[in-house]
Amino acid sequence: MYVTSVKCSKCEQEYSPHNLLTVCKDCGGALLFQYHLDKVAEAISKETLRYRESTFWKFKELLPITSPKNIVSLGEPYTPLLKLPKSLVKPFKNVYAKDEGRLPTGTFKARGMAVTVSKLKELGVKRLAIPSAGNAAAALAAYGARAGMEVHAFIPKDAPETTIKECFFLGAKVHLVDGLISNAAALMNKLKDQHGWFDASTNKQPYRFEGYKAMAFEIAEQYNWKPPDAIIFPTGGGEGVIGLWKGFKELVELGWINETPRIIIAQSTGCAPLVEAFHKRANELVKPWPNAQTIAAGLRVPSPYASYLTLRAIRETNGNAIAVSDEEIIQSMKSLLKSGVYACPEAAATLAALNKSVEYNVFDPDERILLCLTGTVMKNFDLLTVNKDKLSSNH
Numbered sequence: 001m002y003v004t005s006v007k008c009s010k011c012e013q014e015y016s017p018h019n020l021l022t023v024c025k026d027c028g029g030a031l032l033f034q035y036h037l038d039k040v041a042e043a044i045s046k047e048t049l050r051y052r053e054s055t056f057w058k059f060k061e062l063l064p065i066t067s068p069k070n071i072v073s074l075g076e077p078y079t080p081l082l083k084l085p086k087s088l089v090k091p092f093k094n095v096y097a098k099d100e101g102r103l104p105t106g107t108f109k110a111r112g113m114a115v116t117v118s119k120l121k122e123l124g125v126k127r128l129a130i131p132s133a134g135n136a137a138a139a140l141a142a143y144g145a146r147a148g149m150e151v152h153a154f155i156p157k158d159a160p161e162t163t164i165k166e167c168f169f170l171g172a173k174v175h176l177v178d179g180l181i182s183n184a185a186a187l188m189n190k191l192k193d194q195h196g197w198f199d200a201s202t203n204k205q206p207y208r209f210e211g212y213k214a215m216a217f218e219i220a221e222q223y224n225w226k227p228p229d230a231i232i233f234p235t236g237g238g239e240g241v242i243g244l245w246k247g248f249k250e251l252v253e254l255g256w257i258n259e260t261p262r263i264i265i266a267q268s269t270g271c272a273p274l275v276e277a278f279h280k281r282a283n284e285l286v287k288p289w290p291n292a293q294t295i296a297a298g299l300r301v302p303s304p305y306a307s308y309l310t311l312r313a314i315r316e317t318n319g320n321a322i323a324v325s326d327e328e329i330i331q332s333m334k335s336l337l338k339s340g341v342y343a344c345p346e347a348a349a350t351l352a353a354l355n356k357s358v359e360y361n362v363f364d365p366d367e368r369i370l371l372c373l374t375g376t377v378m379k380n381f382d383l384l385t386v387n388k389d390k391l392s393s394n395h
């Protein structure tokens with residue numbers, strides 16, 4: 001293992017990677033694994049990696065798992081890049097989508113949970129709890145089921161039906177909660193210590209980020225080590241963006257790429273706390289977004305923990321932040337489907353943000369832009385209506 005320590009992203013306090021960790025004991029900051037990157041660069045190269053199988057575990061030297069026997073896998077493929085037709089992305093000329101819906105459980109959350117469950121298995125954890133808008137809990141339930149762990153999923157009652165069913169049939173104990181993910185978190189926090197559950201909340205442990213890093217590694221390799229100029233990522237809690245950014249930074253330090261792409265987050269106008277904080281030049285969120293409401297459940301996070309880190313990722317990469325309406329999201333889901341692309345509402349928000357960006361001059365038409373389509377539409381077809389009477393054949 002090439003891990004040197006785990007460091008607080010706020011006060012730089014260091015922790016042992018061999019201990020079970022949540023957040024910084026001194027300041028509550030998010031913890032991030034640190035690697036001996038010089039040694040990684042001696043052990044592997046871009047060239048040697050070419051001969052390894054293209055799966056999520058290919059960059060194992062940059063993951064925190066000590067022994068391969070602890071890896072809990074459901075078969076994680078490289079997700080494909082799909083070129084998007086000009087008609088969808090006018091006036092932009094070079095736009096690809098990374099289709100994360102191909103992963104187990106149909107979303108990118110599988111990446112974070114594959115690493116989290118593997119590392120927790122290594123550390124002897126057997127019982128976990130998570131507050132979630134749905135997809136993160138489903139991914140944790142799937143990997144937990146694979147590892148034989150007890151998973152407690154705290155989910156808002158109005159979360160997408162499929163994700164609730166997923167958690168239940170995967171064997172998780174489902175706790176449905178009135179209100180939002182913040183209410184789910186409050187209930188879980190009340191119960192977790194008395195039951196001895198490990199808190200797998202977004203940004204409150206260092207393990208999930210490590211899984212999301214693999215998106216950066218795959219993207220860099222798929223772009224032949226010249227990653228796109230900009231990436232649009234749908235953002236709720238911010239963990240995906242933080243992981244993506246961390247992965248690219250490690251590649252820059254390894255000397256394998258020159259620069260981290262600009263990171264542009266997409267949120268919903270019904271819940272856009274990070275977009276607002278970014279444009280107000282705030283370093284951190286000061287208050288929760290009031291009356292959060294959007295069809296994109298994963299983006300309905302009124303008060304993300306460690307918001308300073310997502311904002312840092314956007315600023316350090318010279319990125320931006322764009323909010324789009326639910327109508328624009330639905331329209332984008334439909335246009336993507338017309339091109340054969342399966343995008344859930346969160347994922348479709350990236351295309352809506354690209355279209356909206358024209359108003360703000362965020363991109364040059366020639367820039368190489370990548371949309372991270374974080375999940376499949378298969379769980380959300382109920383959001384698209386069809387009049388069956390009109391389809392009935394009169395022949």
Ligand SMILES: Cc1ncc(COP(=O)(O)O)c(C=O)c1O
Pocket residue numbers: 107108109133134135136202234235236237238239240241297298299344346347374375
């Ligand atoms: C499909 C999908 N995309 C994006 C997000 C947002 O991810 P994050 O919370 O890491 O910002 C979520 C969160 O649940 C999600 O389910």
Ligand SMILES: [Zn+2]
Pocket residue numbers: 008009010011012013024025026027028029
């Ligand atoms: Zn700290």
